[in-house]
Amino acid sequence: MKTAFRLCSALVLFLSHASQAADLRVYTYDSFVSEWGPGPQLEQAFEARCGCDLEYIAVEDGVSILNRLRIEGANNKADVILGIDDSLVVDTRATGLVEPHGLEIGPLRQELNWQDDSFVPFDFGYFAFIYDSSRISTPARSLRQLIDSDASVIYQDPRTSTPGQGLMMWVKSVYGDEAPAAWQQLSKHTVTVTKGWWEAYSLFLSGDADYVLSYNTSPAYHVVAEDKTQYRAAPFSEGHVAQIELAAITRTxxxxxxxxxxxxxxxSSEAQAIIPVTNWMLPVIDGVELPPVFDQLIQPARIGFSHEEAGASRQQWLREWRSSAAQ
Incomplete structure (x- = not known):
């Protein structure tokens, strides 16, 4: 009888804890909440400030956050979405599920030129193709040169991944109306198109391709975390598309x-000191002390489109990529 009572009590206690919702639920992406990502440290630091319980709900990538928000609609469980990027602002706002935050955010780094009442930048970087300099002594110096080469490439699906979406804008910015032919040429030496960033980068590190689509900041991780210097970002003469990662409050x-x-x-300075050396992106405020390797990263010229332009043309560009890359 005592054993049965203890089991019953334990079950009641378990169900009681399980039914307690977190104080703040954040939709984000997988690599953000991984043990080596910024999520755990940010959660610990924020919970120490607020005396609350923060819960992450993760999907593959930034585009997947938007897709989940669309599917769930007003029934979504998020208080905050974190990981939407600037190319998705128009589409995310169109869901009607985010609202102005009412905060005085700033000062932010001037190069961001960010002005929006709903979306708050938390990091940024430039899309870049990463290569292993111990294998490739003369890397591609332009997007056109890479696409015209026979070098094996891995990149991410623009339907589910923000880097994939970045490449879509990069190709469109460089090639314009010739973008379909560029996708067809690239498809001839594309190893695979992955759903998210981590899958693509893992395949690259396993030696499955010469280049992988990632960020200009990716080499910093290898230097700081692994003491490896062979991974480099190829600087392209046409310029690089920037990504600004954003967070917003849901209307629901x-x-x-x-x-x-x-x-x-x-x-805050506390969070901004954590993010660059865990998410391996650049801080959005000035005065953050970074490891010396950040001074050695490529500093590309910025090209691309405004988030209004990206929002207006995104579906057309996706159709163009889908019909051309599959040929």
Whole structure:
């Protein structure tokens, strides 16, 4: 009888804990919440400030966050979305599921030139093709040169991945109306197109391709975390497309005050010191002390489209990629 009572009590206690919803739920992407990503450290630091419980709900990539938000609609469980990038602002706003945060955010780094009342930048970087300099002594110096080469390439699907979407804009920016022919040429030496960033990068590190689509900041990880210097970002003469990663409060949030506190925390000096050496992107505020390798990263010229232009043409560009890359 005592054993049965203890088991019953334990079950009640378990169900009680399981039914307690977190104070703040954040939709984000897989690599953000991994043990080596910024998620765990940011969660610990924010919970120490707020005395609350933060829960991450992760999907593959930034585009997948938007797709999940669209599918769930007003039934979504997010208080905050984190990982949408600037190319998805128009599409995300069109869901009607984000709202102005009402915060004074700033000052942000001037090169971001960011002005928006709903989306808060938390890091940024430039899309780049990463290669192993111990295998490739003379890397491609332009996007056109890479596409015209026979070098094996891995990149991410623009339907599910923000880097894939970045490459889509990069090709369109460089090639314009000739983009379909560029996709067809690239498809001849593309090893695979993955759903998300981590799958692509893992395949590259396993030696499955000469180049992988990633960020100009990726080499910093290898130097700081692994003491490896052979991984480089190829600087392209046409310029590089930037990515600004964003967070926003959902209209359906049950705890908007805490959501605003979290957005403000993301641009604090404490959070900004964590993000570059865990998410391996650049800080959005000045004065953040970074490892010396960050000074050695390529600093590309910025090309591309405004988020209004990207939002207006995104579906057309996706159709163009899908019909051309599959041929």
């Amino acid at each position: 949030s049950q705890n908007k005050t805490l959501g605003r506190d979290f957005l403000q925390f993301l641009v």
